[in-house]
Amino acid sequence: MEEKIKAKVMDARKIKRAMERMSTEILERNRELKNLVIVGIRTRGIYLGKRIAQLIAQAEKVKIPVGVLDITLYRDDFLELEAQHMVQKTEIDFSIDNKDVLLVDDVLFTGRTIRAAMDSLFDLGRARTIQLLVLIDRGHRELPIRADYVGKFLPTSKRERVQVHLEEVDGVDEVLITEPTEIE
Amino acid sequence: MLLIKNGRVIDPAAGIDETLDILIKDGQIAEIKAKITIDSAKTKVIDASRLIVTPGLIDMHVHLREPGFEYKETIASGARAAARGGFTTIACMPNTNPVNDNRGVTEFIMGQAKKANQVNVLPIAAISRGSQGKELTDMADLKEAGAIAFSDDGQPVSSSLLFRRALEYSKMLSTLIIDHCEDLELAANGVMHEGQWSVKLGLKGIPSTAEEIMVARDILLARLTGSRVHLAHISCRGSLELIRWAKENNLPVTAEVTPHHLLLTDQMIADYDPNLKVNPPLRSKEDRQALVQALQDGTIDVIATDHAPHAPDEKDTEFDAAPFGIIGLESALPVLLDRLVQKKIITFSRLIELLSTNPARILGLKNKGHLRVGADADLTLIQPQKKQTIDINFFASKSKNCPFNGWVVKGMAIMTIVGGRIIFNALKK
Amino acid sequence: MIFNHKHLLGINQLTPEEIMTILDTAESFLEVSRREIKKVPTLRGRTIVNLFFEPSTRTRSSFELAAKRLSADILNFNLLASSVVKGESLKDTILNLEAMNIDALIVRHSASGAPHFISSFCKSHVINAGDGTHEHPTQALLDAFTLRQEKKHFSGLKIVIVGDLLHSRVARSNIILLRKLGAKVVGCGPPSLVPPEFKSLGMEINYNLDEAVERADAIMMLRLQLERQKKNFFPSLREYITHFSLTPQRFKRAKKEAIIMHPGPINRCVELSADLADSVHSVILKQVENGVAVRMAILYLLLGGKDRDATD
Numbered sequence: 001m002e003e004k005i006k007a008k009v010m011d012a013r014k015i016k017r018a019m020e021r022m023s024t025e026i027l028e029r030n031r032e033l034k035n036l037v038i039v040g041i042r043t044r045g046i047y048l049g050k051r052i053a054q055l056i057a058q059a060e061k062v063k064i065p066v067g068v069l070d071i072t073l074y075r076d077d078f079l080e081l082e083a084q085h086m087v088q089k090t091e092i093d094f095s096i097d098n099k100d101v102l103l104v105d106d107v108l109f110t111g112r113t114i115r116a117a118m119d120s121l122f123d124l125g126r127a128r129t130i131q132l133l134v135l136i137d138r139g140h141r142e143l144p145i146r147a148d149y150v151g152k153f154l155p156t157s158k159r160e161r162v163q164v165h166l167e168e169v170d171g172v173d174e175v176l177i178t179e180p181t182e183i184e
Numbered sequence: 185m186l187l188i189k190n191g192r193v194i195d196p197a198a199g200i201d202e203t204l205d206i207l208i209k210d211g212q213i214a215e216i217k218a219k220i221t222i223d224s225a226k227t228k229v230i231d232a233s234r235l236i237v238t239p240g241l242i243d244m245h246v247h248l249r250e251p252g253f254e255y256k257e258t259i260a261s262g263a264r265a266a267a268r269g270g271f272t273t274i275a276c277m278p279n280t281n282p283v284n285d286n287r288g289v290t291e292f293i294m295g296q297a298k299k300a301n302q303v304n305v306l307p308i309a310a311i312s313r314g315s316q317g318k319e320l321t322d323m324a325d326l327k328e329a330g331a332i333a334f335s336d337d338g339q340p341v342s343s344s345l346l347f348r349r350a351l352e353y354s355k356m357l358s359t360l361i362i363d364h365c366e367d368l369e370l371a372a373n374g375v376m377h378e379g380q381w382s383v384k385l386g387l388k389g390i391p392s393t394a395e396e397i398m399v400a401r402d403i404l405l406a407r408l409t410g411s412r413v414h415l416a417h418i419s420c421r422g423s424l425e426l427i428r429w430a431k432e433n434n435l436p437v438t439a440e441v442t443p444h445h446l447l448l449t450d451q452m453i454a455d456y457d458p459n460l461k462v463n464p465p466l467r468s469k470e471d472r473q474a475l476v477q478a479l480q481d482g483t484i485d486v487i488a489t490d491h492a493p494h495a496p497d498e499k500d501t502e503f504d505a506a507p508f509g510i511i512g513l514e515s516a517l518p519v520l521l522d523r524l525v526q527k528k529i530i531t532f533s534r535l536i537e538l539l540s541t542n543p544a545r546i547l548g549l550k551n552k553g554h555l556r557v558g559a560d561a562d563l564t565l566i567q568p569q570k571k572q573t574i575d576i577n578f579f580a581s582k583s584k585n586c587p588f589n590g591w592v593v594k595g596m597a598i599m600t601i602v603g604g605r606i607i608f609n610a611l612k613k
Numbered sequence: 614m615i616f617n618h619k620h621l622l623g624i625n626q627l628t629p630e631e632i633m634t635i636l637d638t639a640e641s642f643l644e645v646s647r648r649e650i651k652k653v654p655t656l657r658g659r660t661i662v663n664l665f666f667e668p669s670t671r672t673r674s675s676f677e678l679a680a681k682r683l684s685a686d687i688l689n690f691n692l693l694a695s696s697v698v699k700g701e702s703l704k705d706t707i708l709n710l711e712a713m714n715i716d717a718l719i720v721r722h723s724a725s726g727a728p729h730f731i732s733s734f735c736k737s738h739v740i741n742a743g744d745g746t747h748e749h750p751t752q753a754l755l756d757a758f759t760l761r762q763e764k765k766h767f768s769g770l771k772i773v774i775v776g777d778l779l780h781s782r783v784a785r786s787n788i789i790l791l792r793k794l795g796a797k798v799v800g801c802g803p804p805s806l807v808p809p810e811f812k813s814l815g816m817e818i819n820y821n822l823d824e825a826v827e828r829a830d831a832i833m834m835l836r837l838q839l840e841r842q843k844k845n846f847f848p849s850l851r852e853y854i855t856h857f858s859l860t861p862q863r864f865k866r867a868k869k870e871a872i873i874m875h876p877g878p879i880n881r882c883v884e885l886s887a888d889l890a891d892s893v894h895s896v897i898l899k900q901v902e903n904g905v906a907v908r909m910a911i912l913y914l915l916l917g918g919k920d921r922d923a924t925d
Contacts, residue, residue, distance in 0.1 A: 378810075379810060380810045380813035382810070383779075383808065383810040383811055383813065383814070384785075384813070384814065385725055385726065385747060386725035386726075386744070386745050386746035386747030386748065386782060386785060387725050387726070387745075387746075387747075388746075455729060456725070456726030456729045456730060458730075497702070500702075500704055501702060501703055501704065501730070502703055502722065502724040502726060502727040502730045503724060503725065503726045503730070504723075504724035504725065504726075504727075504745065505703070505724060
């Protein structure tokens with residue numbers, strides 16, 4: 001199945017601006033910065049989380065710890081997958097007990113990834129609050145979940161795919177809408 | 185009367201390999217020459233052109249399981265399987281329950297065979313009572329009742345002294361002693377050949393030496409007593425060297441090999457198929473090659489199947505728990521034709537020597553194993569070009585433990601005639 | 614598809630890449646095992662049966678913990694005393710268990726090849742937890758995991774395996790695995806317990822322990838079954854210890870940073886001296902910890918995803 005690029009909806013400049021806006025919003029909402037920790041969801045959530053931490057460090061001179069969450073073991077579609085996903089390590093080397101956890105992911109879609117991530121966080125400790133940051137909210141929620149910070153609302157059709165590319169992983173910062181071209 | 189016309193007649197005993205007609209009358213061969221013409225309406229004529237006609241095949245080593253284990257095989261089912269495989273005579277081992285160690289069991293077996301009315305069934309009686317290896321059976325009485333030979337097969341005669349006595353006594357009866365060569369202590373409850381595959385599979389090994397030691401002992405006791413010893417199911421190279429030495433020294437020793445030892449090796453057990461569990465075990469590639477060579481150079485006298493039926497349930501289990509044994513009556517001729525004769529490893533005539541001429545001679549069957557006028561009209565008709573897939577579902581045997589299942593082979597028995605009577609016929613009308 | 618097997622019957626069936634996949638996956642589960650809440654919901658609703666025809670506490674418990682930490686339901690079936698005695702065939706036992714709609718069978722059996730036989734007819738996943746004197750794949754994988762923790766790589770390592778190789782399924786699986794990953798393996802023990810056929814597995818044999826451990830990176834001591842002496846595999850325990858026990862003096866011949874491994878349970882002062890067993894070189898307890906993580910990884914890789922028509 002080939003993917004056809006339909007539109008480039010964000011470039012590096014737009015992503016940067018969205019991140020800066022969201023970090024400002026985070027600062028407004030979280031007075032007790034020392035209590036904030038960031039947990040990025042593998043893979044691109046990690047780098048978005050690190051960028052947020054860096055922006056906050058620049059603005060407030062506070063170092064926010066960033067952890068990595070692998071949600072594979074908590075997926076609800078685990079038994080339906082054609083093949084197992086490679087499990088990778090969850091690397092959170094700080095306690096989340098009584099912390100304000102900022103969960104970071106690239107795209108919010110059905111909400112199931114976030115559900116899995118929250119279940120996973122509950123097994124790791126009792127956070128005081130959990131907030132959610134996503135770069136793209138593309139709609140089509142299947143669970144009652146909503147993000148606290150959104151880089152861009154992007155109405156899509158279910159057939160379409162939203163691909164976030166980041167410098168750290170993909171060598172370029174961009175957000176694309178693609179569509180599978182099926183040959184029938 | 186029965187007239188078999190235009191067959192390629194192969195009779196190694198008479199040195200015949202030519203197109204001839206054979207006339208059968210009163211269960212005997214009445215005439216054998218080119219172009220026999222008979223104008224009697226009573227004569228059934230069989231067109232054997234493109235077929236090979238041989239003296240009936242003789243399997244001198246089968247287990248029929250009756251009495252005692254009728255769920256594995258009966259004399260009737262075994263005899264039927266033999267007929268379908270092209271055999272006209274089979275000799276059955278005494279390890280039944282009760283053991284064939286007295287006139288009663290011998291007569292029972294012969295009675296059941298008569299009722300089955302298929303191939304000739306010749307009982308082999310036990311050497312020792314209950315095959316326990318302690319006391320000799322009443323060998324003279326057994327011989328008189330119909331025992332064709334003596335063996336404790338399934339078990340060796342572990343006591344060298346008892347084996348010596350059996351050989352001495354057998355001389356008086358001019359009968360044959362057959363030994364299953366295995367040093368039980370060295371075999372140490374092994375389940376397959378001891379070698380790199382037993383190490384890889386973690387299965388307990390039976391060293392070749394367990395057989396060779398007993399082959400050596402038997403040969404030396406044959407030399408001491410001057411009595412005939414037939415060595416059953418030889419499986420390894422070392423045994424062949426010892427037999428060669430015995431023959432060079434003109435000792436009265438003969439030896440047999442099974443189709444499975446000629447064609448299969450220990451490596452095939454890699455998937456733990458219990459149908460490959462057999463005693464003696466399938467040996468190494470080198471042993472197999474040596475056995476095939478021994479067919480060519482005459483070290484081996486006989487091919488016998490060691491047909492050892494076990495019920496499907498008994499073999500459908502873990503390797504260690506499965507009983508030893510492979511059936512062979514219905515697969516032997518096809519696999520031997522395909523893998524040895526078609527591949528030109530041995531000639532057709534040599535195969536018939538191994539399957540008919542020699543077993544008849546060793547068992548002392550004067551009117552069998554050849555096609556001279558006056559011989560018993562036991563014949564096997566073979567269609568050498570017929571291709572088939574060996575399929576246990578069509579076997580007459582009650583058991584299915586045949587590792588050749590699924591083999592595609594060329595050549596098979598198409599008609600079996602015993603005493604002038606057609607007991608198996610797969611020829612299209 | 615990262616791991617296309619339905620069953621884990623032996624190391625023999627695995628490619629080096631698949632072995633590495635298992636070890637990498639186990640890293641993640643080691644992290645889970647070290648959490649305060651040592652449980653993930655991954656295999657919720659799946660039923661796994663621990664089917665042990667031989668006594669075992671360690672391996673059975675390790676599998677049980679692994680299954681529980683993945684949220685699977687696990688049933689312990691100890692068949693030493695039940696239906697086997699009543700003459701039920703192995704096949705019938707399995708068919709009866711399967712009728713209860715189970716998903717995986719962890720099998721320990723005294724007959725080599727028993728898991729292969731079971732996998733030939735049953736619908737569930739079969740995991741070999743030790744078959745006769747054939748293989749014990751999860752032990753070899755946890756040993757490899759421990760070796761990798763300590764040595765970072767396998768290629769070129771010299772691993773010495775000491776003791777009763779003939780009757781050891783642990784040794785066979787380890788030899789096969791280490792050879793696949795490019796390590797050099799030397800077997801050592803009395804010739805009656807280390808027959809020359811072992812060379813066909815690609816290893817060397819040295820009957821002199823002093824020579825064998827020379828510059829070794831790791832030494833695996835196998836458990837000696839003391840009843841072997843009764844069958845004359847060696848004359849006496851005293852003589853065995855003199856020649857094949859790992860002493861501090863002998864251990865000095867190995868590399869400075871060499872490690873000592875043992876599948877447990879140890880016969881102290883038989884396979885190795887007590888002070889070595891407790892020394893910094895011993896990784897025996899790490900092996901036990903890693904065992905749970907490796908078994909979680911195997912359950913995850915086999916039971917994860919849709920039912921597959923795998924290659925075996």
